[in-house]
Amino acid sequence: MSDDHYITSEDPDHPANLIPSLCAKFWTLGWVTGTGGGCSIRNDDLVYIAPSGVQKELMKNTDIYVLALSKQTDLKNRVYLRSPPCGRPSQCTPLFLAAFTKRGAGCCIHTHSHWAVLVTLLLEAQGPGKDKLFEINNIEQIKGFGKGFQKQGNLGYHDTLRIPVIENTAHEEDLTEFLEEAMDQHPDTYAVLVRRHGVYVWGDNVHKAKTMCESLDYLFQLAVEMKQLGIPWLSDIPVTVPTSRR
Numbered sequence: 001m002s003d004d005h006y007i008t009s010e011d012p013d014h015p016a017n018l019i020p021s022l023c024a025k026f027w028t029l030g031w032v033t034g035t036g037g038g039c040s041i042r043n044d045d046l047v048y049i050a051p052s053g054v055q056k057e058l059m060k061n062t063d064i065y066v067l068a069l070s071k072q073t074d075l076k077n078r079v080y081l082r083s084p085p086c087g088r089p090s091q092c093t094p095l096f097l098a099a100f101t102k103r104g105a106g107c108c109i110h111t112h113s114h115w116a117v118l119v120t121l122l123l124e125a126q127g128p129g130k131d132k133l134f135e136i137n138n139i140e141q142i143k144g145f146g147k148g149f150q151k152q153g154n155l156g157y158h159d160t161l162r163i164p165v166i167e168n169t170a171h172e173e174d175l176t177e178f179l180e181e182a183m184d185q186h187p188d189t190y191a192v193l194v195r196r197h198g199v200y201v202w203g204d205n206v207h208k209a210k211t212m213c214e215s216l217d218y219l220f221q222l223a224v225e226m227k228q229l230g231i232p233w234l235s236d237i238p239v240t241v242p243t244s245r246r
């Protein structure tokens with residue numbers, strides 16, 4: 001029997017249809033140009049992944065790989081329920097799987113956004129000891145982030161958003177152990193920056209992952225521009241309370 005039933009659906013929200021349409025939108029933002037970056041969606045045990053080395057804005061549902069988390073006993077020999085006739089599995093696969101297995105995420109997005117890369121370069125320029133964590137507070141868009149793993153609600157305007165940074169490796173899959181280490185050290189983060197490379201962002205579902213990825217890109221761009229203007233990312237500003245709430 002053909003394995004195409006995993007990817008054949010009229011529903012635009014089916015992961016095999018949603019990954020190509022999301023990637024086409026991400027391409028216009030410069031997040032997945034030159035075949036870099038990608039997106040993966042988990043539906044219970046099934047994981048849908050964009051292939052490696054393809055034009056991300058031109059992908060079709062027939063390009064999508066499908067695997068079952070429960071069948072991945074040997075990490076060196078990954079078992080796919082469906083593989084496209086041509087193409088190769090994404091090098092991001094073990095990183096996406098880390099977000100699904102360690103955080104129970106429903107979606108993971110990887111971008112090569114200029115703003116993410118620039119933020120890692122600005123941190124690098126601060127020198128050793130000051131280059132491993134991006135921190136920003138007192139910006140409205142911080143409210144786009146969840147409080148953390150298994151926590152209810154979102155961060156507030158005055159809260160500090162912290163995103164760890166890991167060093168890049170020659171091969172994308174070799175990032176996995178460092179990404180997992182960053183997840184352990186920062187259990188509440190929904191994103192990890194990769195130096196001179198980009199960012200991985202995940203969420204409980206597609207909506208949350210996309211919202212956080214967009215909010216983060218907005219904040220990265222803002223952070224780069226703040227730096228150019230000599231404005232610090234962390235500020236100590238008074239809390240304004242309306243008269244009716246005092």
Ligand SMILES: [Zn+2]
Binds near residue numbers: 036037110112
């Ligand atoms: Zn990448």
